[in-house]
Amino acid sequence: MRAFGQSQSVKRREDIRFLTGEGRYISDIAPKTALTAVFLRAPTAHADVLAIDTSEAAQMPGVAAILTAKDLHAAGLTAGMATTPAKDQRDQTGATPRRPFLAEDRVRHVGEPVALIVAETRDAALDAAEAIIVDYGEHPAHVALAEGGAQLHAEAPENLAYDWQLGDENAVNAAFKNAAHVTTLSVVQNRVTVASMEPRAAYAEWEGERVHLAYGGQGVWGIKRDLARCFDLDPERVRVTTPDVGGGFGMKAMNHPEYFAIVQAARQLGRPVVWISDRSEAMQSDNGARDLTSTAELAFDADHRILAYRVNTVSNLGAYNSGFGQNIQSMLFSKVLTGTYHIPCALLNVKGLFTNTTPVDAYRGAGRPEAITLLERTMDMAARELDLSPFDLRARNFIAPEAFPYTTPAEVTYDVGEFTRVLERAKIEGDLAGFPARKAASEAAGKLRGMGLCYYIESILGDDREDATVEFTDEGRVTLYVGTQSNGQGHETVYAQYLSDLTGVPYEAIDVVQGDSDRIERGGGTGGSRSVTVQSFATHATSEKMVNAFCAFLESEYDAAPYTFADGIFSAPGSNQRPTLLEAADLARQRDRKDLLRHHNRAQLPARSFPNGAHICEVEIDPETGALVMDRYVAVDDLGTLMHPMLAEGQVHGGVAQGFGQAVIENTVYDGDGQLLTGSFMDYALPRAADLPMIGFVSEPTPSKNNPIGMKGCGEAGTVGALAAVGNAVLDALWDRGVRHIDMPFTPHRIWTWLKEAQK
Secondary structure: OOOOOOOOOOOOOHHHHHHOOOOOOHHHHOOOOOEEEEEEEOOOOOEEEEEEEOHHHHOOOOEEEEEOHHHHHHOOOOOOOOOOOOEOOOOOEOOOOOOOOOOOOEEOOOOOEEEEEEEOOHHHHHHHHHHOEEEEEEOOOOOOOOOOOOOOOOOOHHHEEEEEEEEOHHHHHHHHHOOOEEEEEEEEEEEEEOOOOOOOEEEEEEEOOEEEEEEOOOOOHHHHHHHHHHOOOOHHHEEEEOOOOOOOOOOOOOOOHHHHHHHHHHHHHOOOEEEEOOHHHHHHHOOEEEEEEEEEEEEEOOOOOEEEEEEEEEEEEEOOOOOOHHHHHHHHHHOOOOOOEOOOEEEEEEEEEEOOOOOEOOOOOOOHHHHHHHHHHHHHHHHHHOOOOHHHHHHHHEOOHHHOOEEOOOOOEEOOOOHHHHHHHHHHHOOHHHHHHHHHHHHHOOOEEEEEEEEEEOOOOOOOEEEEEEEEOOOOOEEEEEOOOOOOOOHHHHHHHHHHHHHOOOHHHEEEEOOEOOOOOOOOOOOOOOHHHHHHHHHHHHHHHHHHHHHHHHHHHHOOOOOEEEOOEEEOOOOOOOOEHHHHHHHHHHOOOHHHOEEEEEEEOOOOOOOEEEEEEEEEEOOOOOOEEEEEEEEEEEOEOOOOHHHHHHHHHHHHHHHHHHHHHOOOOEOOOOOEOOOOOOOOOOOOHHHOOOOEEEEOOOOOOOOOOOEOOOOOHHHHHHHHHHHHHHHHHHHOOOOOOOOOOOOHHHHHHHHHHHHO
8 A cells, every 4th residue: 555665765756856957056046136245254363353444345346235243233233153052060161252243353263254245246246355455463373272372262261162071080080990901092083174065055135024044054943043033033034944955964054154144234235145155265164073182091800891981082163162062072972972882980071172263063973973983993902902803892891782771971871782783793794704815915915904893873963852744735745844954865755755654645745845944833953863763753743643633534524433544544343434544635625624634743752862883994005105995894784773775875875985084085284373274175185986995784773762663863873983994994904014003084195104104
């Protein structure tokens, strides 16, 4: 009776649209009457803004307006960007200096917006930007990942934004005193930029006293609330929409100052205003990611079981707090602090620093890749020091299946896990037995081969509540309204597929609507691998409510009871009336039962779910040049019940590619004056298809107990597992040549240098 069943890989319905150029992005839908916005950005990392002269620029042909911070203040726009400071178990809360929409008295990073130029054409706006004269009073830049230096904000002495701690310090210290062995390792997480295929973009228009902002984001409700707050508007006077989005990866989940400035420009001018970032300004103004140094200590007893874990991190927040920036390397890092291991006690201390660089915030995995990379790199080093197989040391310390539900030292409760089973499957899929022969073949060819293992776990994040609405249309179709936002993941396909599976409504008759705050009352957006898990849970709840309502209706119509619903058909004992859901909806329409043509429910997950898995990577290195090739990669993942295996595999492939990118070639670099040295794709490398082998993917599920479908999420799993898998493989390849410490990115020059230093 069902067109498709759960866990079947139907073709993505979005693909034809995207592959034939029919995607609708901001640049495709902006009003033809829109003026074009360009931002004048700070050329220096740290300086007082002494004066801005826009007189000549304002008179240039085609220029409609030039806005500075003074103009925003005059219009009543005096609020700053919203942020969520980190609060720890000691009730210490991070500093929250004000972040303006346009620079006021001081600029604090290269690329900070100083003025907004609005003109009839982009060329006219760019010409006017060059004519603006800004008098800067230079200050020394602070770019070091250390306290002190030139102070950015009065609220953060020594540039310390927060000092955050979690764990039982006394218990950890006591465990280390009694340890038979302690492994210590420092790991640098290099800064990366998101480099989404579609740069940030938005347009704003006012319809009387009501504003409409269309932007490429990961959810419309957060920015709707912020626009209402900053412009002192009733929320009903704010509409936010999102069309197709060409990649978000976390960076588009939080608000950025440009959106607020163009809303004011559109209000002032009475015309739509569109802004589309180019790649160069994206490099200068998009939130960066990672950028921290952590030192881990693992204490073991004489049987090589972990007694305690201690981590000290120094994290770069950039020039300002971004929306969630303070929480990435603190609270989110702590969600998987102790990984898949039974560790009785742990301590995490994180210091967040302000520097004269772009703000740092969420990027695929947001804290969990950093935590797992540190732990898994340290576990590998411990295995070497204890003369154990890295597989055996992990298996010895796994949380046992019978220990679930298991509460970690960070007070996070894992629902299920069979880590040993997944690891054993990984040994087979990764052909562990054949590695010595492959290593010997590499050596015969003058190359170095290494194998790296990472066993990761991640936590589904974001709002654990979601809404779903199902509406029957006059055309005989069904519309599903969802509160998440696709950035290319295939939501339209998997949501329609699941509703079809629940209801028997043909897959082709279901339309999915997202990204419109007028049509969808609320939603949690997309981020933290939450979308399919939380949204499908809400759809499940709405479908149950809808079916119950139709059963009651049919009982009154046909004088038969009880009506039940199975395999897409309503039926009751003694009745030959067996309508489908669409037929029942048609009957309700004939009876003018409008209440049965639209059903809504809001559902909250009972608890989170925890994807996990074993990733095995093999690299081959040319010692003469340092060139690295990722030769083999297999991911054996426990993602719970897969809604759409092909989409899940694609998410893992993409995540691994991004992990490889950071581990091997990506690196954002600033000089001592805060100037960005990697401001284009000539200087900032991204992985290409030729850099990667065919990535193996195997599902080895243990269904979650925290939702009726058994899902666990998959969007960030590949990245969480890839960083340490690649890193451990690289060190394994170099170990016999005397290299004992490596840090990302593993570029040819760095590898060659490590080998030469080891020779000495």
